[in-house]
Amino acid sequence: MDPAYAALQAEVFALRIELRAVQDRQAIADLIAAYGPAVDRGDSRGAAALWAADGSYDLGDFGNARGHDEIAALFDADLHQGLIRDGAAHMLGPPRIAIDGDAAVAVCYSAVARWTGEAFELYRVAANRWTLRREAQGWRVTGRANRLLDGTAEARALLAEAHRPPD
């Protein structure tokens, strides 16, 4: 093979690998950005579908749901339905993302605002650690842990750097 051609081929191969990493980061950020709009418009199945079939949502004292049915049931529960009827915004901040092949970890804050009928209040502010997996259809959540940032060490531990394993 022509050596110049081989060098070009190697560069194209490198571009493909690096572009995939960039696309992965965008896809994961987009997946997380889909969570709030899904739960706040009442699309519990759509929100649960962001998870893998065996994915879990760990809310600490509020429970630990596994699989689409259990996760959708969290959003269908009275507490959550009351929130969105009154007016709520599940706002997720920009995630810090680390990708390792077909697995990823993302860390972000969530702030839930609630309309009291007279004003908006900050109802929940939490640390979130997401683990994700590349599946045939794209990235899916394998685990999400959410803890109120109320001074507990457990919440702070979720904020460990995305490229390190959880403390």
Added chain:
Amino acid sequence: MDPAYAALQAEVFALRIELRAVQDRQAIADLIAAYGPAVDRGDSRGAAALWAADGSYDLGDFGNARGHDEIAALFDADLHQGLIRDGAAHMLGPPRIAIDGDAAVAVCYSAVARWTGEAFELYRVAANRWTLRREAQGWRVTGRANRLLDGTAEARALLAEAHRPPD
């Protein structure tokens, strides 16, 4: 043509298409991230220039402005000028973006914080649906709808998945 060369050419073409999609998503996120800083520093014309010449900003009961002059007038109005004089932050969250050729839809939350003189309060929390168009100078907003998340079905409908038409 050398078959190996043709394969390389096809891959380079694919990379170009995919890179453009990645750039488009970044450009749209950047455009939306420019909104808050523009209005909060009092640059009404700069904020309006994020819209296309025929673009609209639909605020429901607060009006529906079309074109740069009407949109800039929203930001020049007493209510808004009072807000930024007292201290305000128009914070837009990370958007969920869907692109189809030269058109795009983005969905995000907005939270306006206001300094009361003693503390910051959450003044407005809203759902936002943006439609955008690729123009010669880059992406511009063709429409933005904003509704307070105070429990109305109209606000929730704006949160429909970005890749689906509005309900």
Added chain:
Amino acid sequence: MDPAYAALQAEVFALRIELRAVQDRQAIADLIAAYGPAVDRGDSRGAAALWAADGSYDLGDFGNARGHDEIAALFDADLHQGLIRDGAAHMLGPPRIAIDGDAAVAVCYSAVARWTGEAFELYRVAANRWTLRREAQGWRVTGRANRLLDGTAEARALLAEAHRPPD
């Protein structure tokens, strides 16, 4: 050289340049997204390491720290340690980024939420202007200015468009 080959080589070169710009934007957004989790989990050295060795953090009346030791000392101070013991979230919004070679400017909002023991409150809402430099290990912060959005012209000036020099 074969003219078709030369054209392909030029396109591959263009893709490399453009991909690097996309990667730079992601890396800068990721760097800024690492700030909150680092300070809120109490990793003062990790937070300071986001800055270049000669970088500064200008907090106006709250001081102007330069270098890793002084910046880490800000986070180790009683005020900050009390905040994270009680429960705090340093939430940074999506930045507006402009890159010029090995230098960049990013503008974003920050909102610090605090747990009072009974509720979350918006403790600080500020404008942030970051300057960054590409170093051997990646992008690092050379300067961050942070001002409360309490109506002062100084805070509004920080919101100047990222691609313009500060007012």
